[in-house]
Amino acid sequence: VGELPKVGHIEANHLMGIARALAEFDRDGERRLRINLLAYSWYLEEAGHLAEAVDVVAVSEPFYRTAGPHELTNLGMTAGRFHRTLAHWDLADRSYALGYESAEARQDRRGMLLARLGRAKVLLGRGNLPEARRQIEAIIAEAEGKDLADARAWGYSDLAAVFEKM
Numbered sequence: 208v209g210e211l212p213k214v215g216h217i218e219a220n221h222l223m224g225i226a227r228a229l230a231e232f233d234r235d236g237e238r239r240l241r242i243n244l245l246a247y248s249w250y251l252e253e254a255g256h257l258a259e260a261v262d263v264v265a266v267s268e269p270f271y272r273t274a275g276p277h278e279l280t281n282l283g284m285t286a287g288r289f290h291r292t293l294a295h296w297d298l299a300d301r302s303y304a305l306g307y308e309s310a311e312a313r314q315d316r317r318g319m320l321l322a323r324l325g326r327a328k329v330l331l332g333r334g335n336l337p338e339a340r341r342q343i344e345a346i347i348a349e350a351e352g353k354d355l356a357d358a359r360a361w362g363y364s365d366l367a368a369v370f371e372k373m
Contacts, residue, residue, distance in 0.1 A: 218254075221247040241270050241278060245285065252289060261289045276309035280318045283309060287325045291332060300329045320346050320358040324365055331369055340369045 225247060228240035244267035251260035264286045271282040283306025290299035303325035310318025323346050330339040343366045350359035 217250060221250055237270055241267060241274060257289055257293050276312040279309040280306045284325060291329055296329055296333055300326055317355055317358050320350055324361055328365060336369055336373050
């Protein structure tokens with residue numbers, strides 16, 4: 208990693224951050240490692256390397272399981288999105304279920320709704336438009352209040368995608 212070109216190479220910066228977090232591996236180093244691995248997976252997603260992004264998420268999962276439900280929700284949602292994009296429907300659904308369960312453990316309504324939207328998008332990807340529509344409409348109805356405005360907006364966006372396919 209030290210031999211990678213530094214200037215202008217985003218991937219080298221991500222890898223250096225991961226290497227530093229591993230070198231300083233204590234409780235705070237574990238948190239930094241989770242952050243660096245997740246950031247690297249997002250970089251890989253943006254670069255169009257989804258299979259590699261999924262690998263990074265898989266490698267980071269043990270560190271998230273010790274972190275607590277909030278971070279595990281984030282990991283489940285990220286893995287769900289990656290798998291859904293790759294049309295790995297069962298894996299996407301399981302990842303969103305993990306996100307939902309960890310959000311539910313801390314009574315995070317927003318996280319629960321977003322995980323349910325992810326699962327509805329899996330239905331959409333599989334071609335079950337009526338069930339995807341039904342679930343999305345139910346989520347929109349539940350997403351009331353300022354603190355859930357983004358979940359409601361995502362729901363409307365997803366509903367538009369269902370209507371466009373119908």
